[in-house]
Amino acid sequence: MPRLFISLLLCLGFVLPATAQAWWQDDWQYRKQISVDTTPQGAAINDALGRTALLIRLHTGNFTFDGVKEDGADLRFVAADDKTVLNHQIESFDPLMGMALIWVDVPKIEGGQRQDIWMYYGNQKAPATGNGQLTFDPSYTALYHFEGATGTPARDTTAYGNTAQTATGSSIDGVIGRALQLSGQALLLPASPSLQHTAGSAFTFSAWVRQDQASGEQLILARREGSASLLLGVSQGTPFIEVDGQRAASAQALNPAQWQHLALTAQGSKVSLFVNGREIASLALAMPLFNSVIAVGGDLPATAGTPEAAPAASAYQGFIGALDELRLSKVARPAALLLADANSQGAESKLVAYGVDEEQSGFGFGSLGFLLNAVPLDAWVIIIVLVLMMIQSWVIMIRKNNSVSRVSQGNQVFREHFAKIGTRLEMYADDHELAQRLEHSSLWRLYLVAVKEIRTRREQGADTSSVSAATIEAIRCSMDGVRTRENQQLSSRLSTLSNAIAGGPYIGLLGTVLGIMVVFLGTAMAGDVNINAIAPGMAAALLATAMGLFVAIPALFGYNRLITRNKEVSADMRVFVDEFITRLAEMHGESQFSEHAHRRGAHAFDNAPVSA
Incomplete structure (x- = not known):
């Protein structure tokens, strides 16, 4: 089970965007990667363009406008070497509407290549340096x-x-x-x-x-x-x-x-x-x-x-x-x-590609931050419910896994001691040191209840040197009762995991459907189909379904693993009950018990399911 959670955390680590180590200046808290792509996958330009005033078109689909000054005065554009500062001019900057147009002076753009520049921001003390006279060449x-x-x-x-x-x-x-x-x-x-x-x-x-x-x-x-x-x-x-x-x-x-x-x-x-x-x-x-x-x-x-x-x-x-x-x-x-x-220069440009935003610490937050900022309030309610379900299911899986591990380890220790018990069935009943070691063993509790039944009858004057078939059957019933309670304890709260498995995706799907309805309703009211306006809402709506799956998939794996381990413990208890009763009948039972037990075994064999 711990390996499962480690694997999930590693997967989350791969999802987070990698960041470069170099940083232009410490006064700027954030930066964004911008790629100029003239390859066939981008603008498909084979000839070199030389010095070019590149249009950077920022909107809520590629930039969150968080951390930047209201007028964009702290924007700086730096070449891939994280040293060369590029001239720029801000034509318009409106963080309230989520739109900005900026011209950046790129000294050289080659054909059929992809080159990166960095947009730094997040310095409230930085003065404005945008200058159109320097951004466009003197020609x-x-x-x-x-x-x-x-x-x-x-x-x-x-x-x-x-x-x-x-x-x-x-x-x-x-x-x-x-x-x-x-x-x-x-x-x-x-x-x-x-x-x-x-x-x-x-x-x-x-x-x-x-x-x-x-x-x-x-x-x-x-x-x-x-x-x-x-x-x-x-x-x-x-x-x-x-x-x-x-x-x-x-x-x-x-x-x-x-x-x-x-x-x-x-x-x-x-x-x-x-x-x-x-x-x-x-x-x-x-x-x-x-x-x-x-x-x-x-x-x-x-x-x-x-x-x-x-x-x-x-x-x-x-x-x-x-x-x-x-x-x-x-x-x-x-x-x-x-x-x-x-x-x-049009809205559907393929020359410029926008990467993720990075914080100075090196943690990539751009894609995730943009996605979370686009989530409406009603979708947050569903996502919070899913997060609570996820936390609950993970806590249950971890606790149940630890509990089953302790039971299995205790049963293993008890097995080693019981193999030496021979004909002295009450040999370990008064061993307090062993009792402390086996406090989590379900077999130890079955053993104690059986010995208690024998001693109770002895204290009441019954002759335990020769136990009747009815008495042995009564002892078996007492052990079966303990075994049933142990199985109930093992299976407790597993229904919560099954609810997470079955209900998580449906709750997430509900959030996605509601989110898409809101997106299309807003588009219809605006009267304008704009992919930059629709995309954030659609991505945020799909986040609810992703969260639902993230609740259900780990719960499914954990549930199946716990069920398998519970069956193993349950099988150990059933085998031990049969073994103890058999030894009890061998040492103290009457001859009539042998015939009764034989008929019981034959009946159980006739009604046993056939293995595939």
């Missing part, structure tokens, strides 16, 4: 998360400070936090030196786009300088690029009312158009020279920049839809990076 000349409120100009995250000149559109929920809803009015970006381009220079524009209306020709990006122009837009829902009046269009329209990643790159004598990271059209032209204002979501008005930069009468409409994560670069971003952005 980004303008970058807008659109995290500002409606009516405020879009703020540039980079060090160039290219904040929008106009406060156009309204703030809505986007792919990554907040987004900008446009209704035909252009967002004007300044004609700053960082946004100027010489002829033939490299350039990248990228953004998440959601088209709400596919009629006409709508502009997403417009730059004009005299007769030169660079346009990116959609014509009847189909994306196109146009340079100096020459156009290249996609063969497939954008999906209406769906977020898609749109990008334009210029390198040398080629301008390319990408949708969701895939090149769909290109022009064999170089990037013109531009020093003017940039229009996003529409065409340039007549008052923007120099008069010659504006069209006399634009045939284009403003964009009807939404934009998110708008980026401008003075380099041509590689196709692999654009594909990685398209695949990793």
